Amino acid sequence: MNNTVEVKEIDLEQERKEILKRYRKLLNIARPYLQDDDAKLIKKAFMLSAEAHKEMRRKSGEPYIYHPIAVAQICVEEIGLGATSIMCALLHDVVEDTEIELTEIEAIFGKNVAKIIDGLTKITGVFEYGSSQQAENFRKMLLTLSEDIRVILIKLADRLHNMRTLGSMPRDKQLKISSETFYLYAPLAHRLGLHAIKSELEDLCLKYTEPEAYKDIAKKLKETKTSRESFIQNFIRPIEKDLNLMGYKHIIKGRPKSIYSIYHKLKKNNTPFEEIYDLFAVRVILDVPTEQEKSACWAVYSMVTDHYKPNPERLKDWISNPKSNGYESLHTTVMSSGRRGRWVEVQVRTTRMDEIAEKGFAAHWKYKGNDTRTNKAFESWLSQIREALDTSDKTQSAVDLVDDIRSSLYNDEIFVYTPKGKLIVLKDGATALDFAFEIHSEVGARCIGAKVNNKLVPLSHKLKTGDIIECMTSAKQKPSEDWLAFVATTKAKARIKDYIKEANKQHVIMGRDMIEHRLKVLGINTLTLEITNQLRAYFNAKDSNDLFYRFGKAYISLDEIKKWKSDREAHERKQATKTIQEPLTNTKNIVKELKKLHGDVKNSDAILIGEDMDRVDYTLAKCCNPIAGDTVFGFVTINEGIKIHRTSCPNATELLSRHGDRVIKALWTSQIKMSFVAHLIIRGTDRMGLMNDVTRVISQELKVNIQNLSIGVKEGIFEGKIALMVQDTQHLETLVQSLEQVDGVIQIERGE
Template sequence: METVDLELERKEILRRYRRLLKVAKPFLKDNDAKLIKKAFNTSLEAHKEMRRKSGEPYIYHPLAVAQICVEEIGLGTTSIVSALLHDVVEDTELEIEDIDRDFGPKVAKIIDGLTKISGVFEYGTSQQAENFRKMLLTLSDDVRVILIKIADRLHNMRTLESMSRNQQLKISSETIYIYAPLAHRLGLYSIKSELEDLYLKYTEGDIYKQIAEKLRETKAAREKFIKDFIAPLEKELTDHSFDFVIKGRPKSIYSIWNKMKKQKIPFEEVYDLFAIRIILNTRLEHEKAACWQVYSIVTDFYKPNPDRLRDWISTPRANGYESLHTTVMSKTGQWVEVQIRTERMDEIAEKGYAAHWKYKDNGAQESAVEVWIRRVREMLEQDNSSAIEFVDDFRTNLFNEEVFVFTPKGELKILPHGATALDFAFDIHTEIGSHCLGAKVNQKLVPLSYILNNGDQIEILTSSKQKPSEDWLRFVVSSKARSKIKEYLREDKKKLTAQGKEMVERKLRQLHIDLNNITTNQLRAYFNCKTPIELFYKVGKGFVDVNEINKFKNLRQEKSNGKSEEISDAKTFENQIKKVRGVESDMLLIGEDMDRIDYILAKCCNPIPGDDVFGFVTVNEGIKIHRTSCPNAVELMSNYGYRIIKAKWTSQKEIAFLAGLRITGTDRVGLVNDLTKIISNELKVNMRSITIDTNDGIFEGYIMLFVHDTKHLEILMKKLSKVAGIVNVTRFDSQTTA
């Protein structure tokens, strides 16, 4: 029986390999097919005994990654070969030297880059961030490393079904935190949308299914609407002899959910569920004029919203994206986004960086994507902050939109959205930034913290006496400015840290305590510092009185008579649980373990029984329980995987948990009385607070109350939504930090 299965698998592997060759065929040159075959055979042999978590042969994965590289990103032979071999060095006896000998230096360099950034879920926070920094370093050498890594991540997300729930949450969170924005930045819009949708599917499965179902239900009506909407446009464009295609496509599930969440509205009230795209086939020199002519035709039929015109043809986005967007009012009273672009622009929008090369002339100026990659390189070269700090800085900096401003001589500068006059000064030159006193924007004097707007013309004022201060970090957003200011401050900090350490050592010697790793860590936690360096710096700066160590000594003696081991991560938690329960476990039972292990419910998301939750080991507040849908969950899981512990509720009806409800509706006399009657009398629920705000006959109320679990809360929400005048009842999170 097993022989038949293996035979079927062999046929399936060959079928997938032939499908890959078929899509690659149009651009294969002389020896390419042989090279791909050789890479396929090498990978097949290397992985022959290996299977994926789903039970499938491992070779399915490199084949799928190669397929994505060609079909969805538009990469060539070198990338196909690299994708087929991307796990070989890590998983088998083969070395980089073997790859170099058999497939050449280009492929070897890419594989080397991919091997360095594998194993993202290794134990430890900075390990994850360090991997990300390594990945970006490969951008300087060959952007294909990151493109293949994105293809690898996309296939892993598509096959996440077979992974454990814990891994699903970790991988999904890291995807939304780093890979989706990176795909967006490299112009891979369809991949970015799919990664976001898959993230939602595995973290908020019920919401994902509901929206997908509603999109299915409204499909026929949507198609009819699109047909009616584009009919007059098609006729007019044909009359004007345009060669064009019009497509209508629904917004991604993730972007619909985002809109529902931000605007606090149900699916039915999301009006711009789809976009219409008009794609023109025209010569390069006529592109701009043709797009504006089509815009004119569209706005002849439908009234545009003047605030929603986006011209990315005159000034393309930093990732090379070019398109003209407008939002117009349909005859049925619905807003519709219309995107106007050419075939060249459309291919760049779909395939991003890879397509950009196809259209680049040898003498062409440096493209926006290349400018961005150059900025990444500069940032990596200048930066010597901690890996985690670097990742946060990178995300805020290079995944944001841009602002376009001008120097006094009219030279265009592109800065991150939210950039200030000080960012502009550092962008001109480090010395100008360091001595910047203020600026003139459009001939008017402004402070350093002035936030730049599109079209501003800026002149920088300097003084040789001016020096960077810590305060500057509060209002600069560009990585160049941040890293240069930090560089200035770092030297000063080094001196103060050394002085602080000396003071602590002296004090501990008086108290007959050794300054070792354990003592340092305990001191750090006691003084609420994230790192030992921060502790010594605060002592050196005078923020922490060295005499406070006397109190620390007394507390340490008390503790040593009490608990045995401080919980600092998932591993020490498992040790502690074993001591408490006498069995191996990596699961925290909320309710049962309360008296034996310190944990609290996070205020940022107020979890209640029935919610999908996880535990997070904080630095000095014990374990915090968060909902998996908590606003802070993505960052915690993707950056601090080693501190995440599994947690589940045990049935405890007698305990009440705090939850928040947002209620909207039309105001009337006696409404509050009716609400409180249901809450207090009918369902015997205790309220902590109720605030109601009325404006022009519409009211919005926030109620904090105590419930037993999610079922209890659902019953309450159903009852409240039936009260006359109530339009919407939703649960809300109190948005404080973790």
Template sequence: MAGVVAVEEENKEIINKYRRLLRAAKPFLKNNDAKIIRKAFNLSAEAHKDMRRKSGEPYIFHPLEVAHICVREIGLGTTSIIAALLHDVVEDTDIELDEIENEFGSKVAQIIDGLTKISGVFEYGTSQQAENFRKMLLTLSEDVRVILIKLADRLHNMRTLESMPRNKQLKIASETIYLYAPLAHRLGLYAIKSELEDLFLKYTEPEVYNEIVTKLKAEKPIRDRFIRRFTHPIKLELEKHGYEFEVKGRTKSVHSIWTKMNKQNISFEEVYDVFAIRIILDTDQEQEKPACWQAYSIVTDFYKPNPDRLRDWISTPKANGYESLHTTVMSKGGQWVEVQIRSRRMDDIAEKGYAAHWKYKESKNINPEVGLEAWIARVREVLEAGDTTQAIEFVDDFRYNLFNKEVFVFTPKGDLKSLPNGATTLDFAFEIHTEVGKKCIGAKINQKLVSIDHVLKNGDQVEILTSNKQKPSEDWLRFVVTSKSKASIKDFLKEEKKAAAADGKEILQRKLKRNKIEFNSSVVDKLRDRFNERTVLDMYYKIGKGIIDVKGIKSILYKKDETEQVTQKPKVKLDDPKKFASELKRVTDEDRDILLIGEDMDKVDYTLAKCCNPIPGDDVFGFITVSDGIKIHRTSCPNAVELLSNYGYRVIKAKWKSQKETAALAGLQITGTDRIGLVNDVTKIISSELQVNMRSVQIGTEKGIFNGNIKLYVDSKFHLKNLIDKLRSVDGVESVTRYNPKE
């Protein structure tokens, strides 16, 4: 009976979720849209009826939630709702794509096909994963909704990550921060990007996440009171000028607070811009610019602005379409406050990104050179050029361009071009045309002659200079930053290498023929070995370029290899039973290995990674290396995200069995105001009170500021925390932070 009740409850919940979806979609539903959505829902519910998620919930909850995110949080329409409801049907059930096309049309089928193709993006080895990611981005050239629905799918998976095992949580969270969050950022989906970053932190650094959330909650009443007082005179003045508007306080995301604390090595209390004030004006599109500047004038009438902190993204929007006016002003209480001023349209685009562009596209001619369309066009160009770069290099280049800010420059005719920050003259040349890039010898920037590696600044006017005698070299790869430039240079070098290798092969064949030696694979391989080259192609290339001299080929080929005469080392025998027993004890010693590793939580040999020096009690994972066995990393290791997202299949679970007395090396950085006896107090706490052995102490004072770096041995994470808390309580000590010491 209880089972029947549970099923009834579940069915009620499914219907509630479906009705909530229809309510959200109601404003834009036309003709028989509701009927088609109903048909898609019925098909999905039937196809997934016997399936459950890891949490135990009916599987249909997932497509319903993804569809809801598409509508409410991204602003997509009917086609996307249908595709989201059916996004797992083709992959997980017997229903074919043809059936979907017959029932719902080619557009829906095309989107679902795109989603099915990219569903396994992170399932295999590194190069396979990168190749699949490339495929995923190629769908941008077909329909950007594929990427948007994929982001909605990932967001719901992250929201329900609690039911997954720990190692899966780490893997999925790392993939998310590695590619999905920057992708959301570049598509202008600010809210989704922030939530994905926060959820990443929640599952990789739960203690840090919970601490920041607790502090934000505790300070909320004070923050709200401050915002009310700060905005009161601004609101009155805006009303006086007859504006319709909304003013709200926006708290910084947990992840961005954590990033700032880490980057500037400061505590939560020292982060001055925990929140920003946002002024949203309801105004016609033609009046947006003057209205925003008038609102800026009103704000600065009451509060003094910081001239270095004015950001005008209204005149020159960001590449992801973001438009807003940002200023930082000094409040009456002596606190800096960031104020963001924008129109309702700009706010829509900032929150819902690419999808919001569609809504406003009819009413405004968006400049395709500067907006998101230009970015998508550039990505498409690089992707469709074929497999131009090594797969993993491609992903890294692409991530660089996803995260990077832009620099805006002009052609001699005054056309505006946007490039990633740090782009050079050569990047600009390749941006104009691949052939222009290959022949670039320099440029005139603002009428002044500059070299090809000159870094461009905002507002530069660039005229490229070319020569038919110029050609790309390996050196160029050091100072270009765009994917297009790198791909074009690598393509040219690859072709040049092929041509030189063909010449080299011909030279070698002639030389062998003259010496009456047969040209075959075993001779070629032996020569490759003699010349100590990694591949046969490298050898041919160097022969073609004259780097390897093939004179006296006979003596090179037939000289005696010294290594062939070396006798093998005798194997060590463990014939003494006592020795064997002690060797076995050494490997399985209870005190030596205190980590439990793998699905079965066995005791296995491992080494601690030098990049993050984990100590007992730290949250850790195991990584299977190619030559060094299992290495243990902290989940907060600087390399963790890349290892977990790129090589998820080589990651295994690991956790400390107990905090035994196993000393591990840790580093502490202490800063404070110098006073007599401070050093004595610090060392007394470390060595006497807490019985900690110090490895080394470096202490310096300058202009009354005390700086100390101490390497010490601790038993566990909790031992270290206790020590940090004690040191922070010493009079004069301002901050104590942990760092990873090198041996």
């Protein structure tokens, strides 16, 4: 059999011309941002990058240099960065992917460029099993971010171009990169005020993680485009007329919400596409002098609400209190007139505010002389990141650090005050204790309660915008582990952990000694890193210190170690019967063994669910109960072999983004018939005999075995949860279609 693949002939001269064309286009876009010798330095960076990457190609087959040029173009065109960032974008992969050293970059382009490139270069080497390479790289980027924000801005441009060209990557890489993007980079874009980039990243993530949902919403938006445009034109006509009478220079934009935001609403509210009311957003952008911005925006708001009735609960004033990423705008939701009223979100802002809203931090910095208030708020967030990085040490895993910082990215903000009237910006959900730590670490550590608007409240009291808070302290007070359960800010969590860590050192030392002694009694002479990791996983400890501490405090009995040893031996005996006997802690080894097992066939590096049952140690994950036909992936756990998860599993985004290096391909095989547990949630209007009809359709007509059934009825609406045995997704779809015909059934969705 001939295995040679016909290689398409590459026209190198044509490619060279295309590379130069793209480079010249980049220079033309960048020209307004360049000064002095910037163009010469950019040319040097381009020539160095082109030479370093000349033998490299992307998965699509294109020359690799297309990617750095595109990243540089995003930096200047979509974020508004200058010459240094363009150079760094052109060079961002040379240290990581080629022979060029960071010292060479520094010698040619200086320390500043070298430092940014270093922040963009992934960490290499062997990682402790159970840690996350992605999280370690993210920690490294954050360390540089606290000194130079451009590291993250260039990384976002890099990620955006990777997402735009993700179609040429294999499916497992699409899932890993999309999940990581959704988990870390879209929230970062949001926090840095890059609204357009954040929305596009979310849409592209959805396109690859939930392709059917994405296509369905995109199709419906396309089908309704004409009627939507007609509706928006009618809606803005009276606004346009009054704006002209008021003499304001303006632009009005009408647009649908992003595909992801529509998907999120569909999922959150359990409503069909046709019933989403605030599908439309109209933006009024005024071109007025800075000193007139506030009064002009409120005048336009007043005029809009003269024409359309507003929803008073949906007025958001981010002009008086801008978000800490610099975002300023007035938002209101109004009911349109006509035969069928619809909710429409109206945003009123100025040209300056719009540029900040779209291009975020970079644009905000351009206007920084106009308003120090947002500078302070942004600096406050950056200082929280610095503190979290400073207080994290080798005992805190990068995963925990990333989780702490990620929690500060997507939250809305509240604006509260000290008794002297000083404004403090906190994340939504912050408590009186968060406020105390924001004032000063010692105030937080000694806080025993607070007065909110002159009323005594406990430390866990959640604050809301407008509250005036006064902290009460006592020299006898000490931070407690319980505090971590209700504080919300990164700063408070970091400080509490610091205090607790200091207090708990003795328990950690004692716990380690106790474990080592018990292991020796059981015939294990050394507490190795591998055994520590196995114990961590077995007892569900966050890290080794958490494990030792829990034994030192007697939260876990030493007798449990004997049980761990016996379970480990049982697992090893089971493992010995499998064809793949490599320890299931090395993904590369597993993939290598799978290829040996399957031979030279397509997808030989994938687990074939059904066929490989007796040869590979895998199980179906209980958190999402995959069934044949679902899009799935394999995840290598520390102690429990390989788990098969649905790509739509509630835990998928976290697993794929944190531990992408432990993900392997998994495919269903049609050769073996299997039965799976599927969970359905059925909702509808209650009537006599409804549940009998539902169970008759399942058991008698379709001959499906019901494993479990629970029903609840409230005010005439019923909800039934059913676990049943099905063969695959097609079988389940047939069942759902039959149940939808039962009188009274309104909605059926798949549960976890």
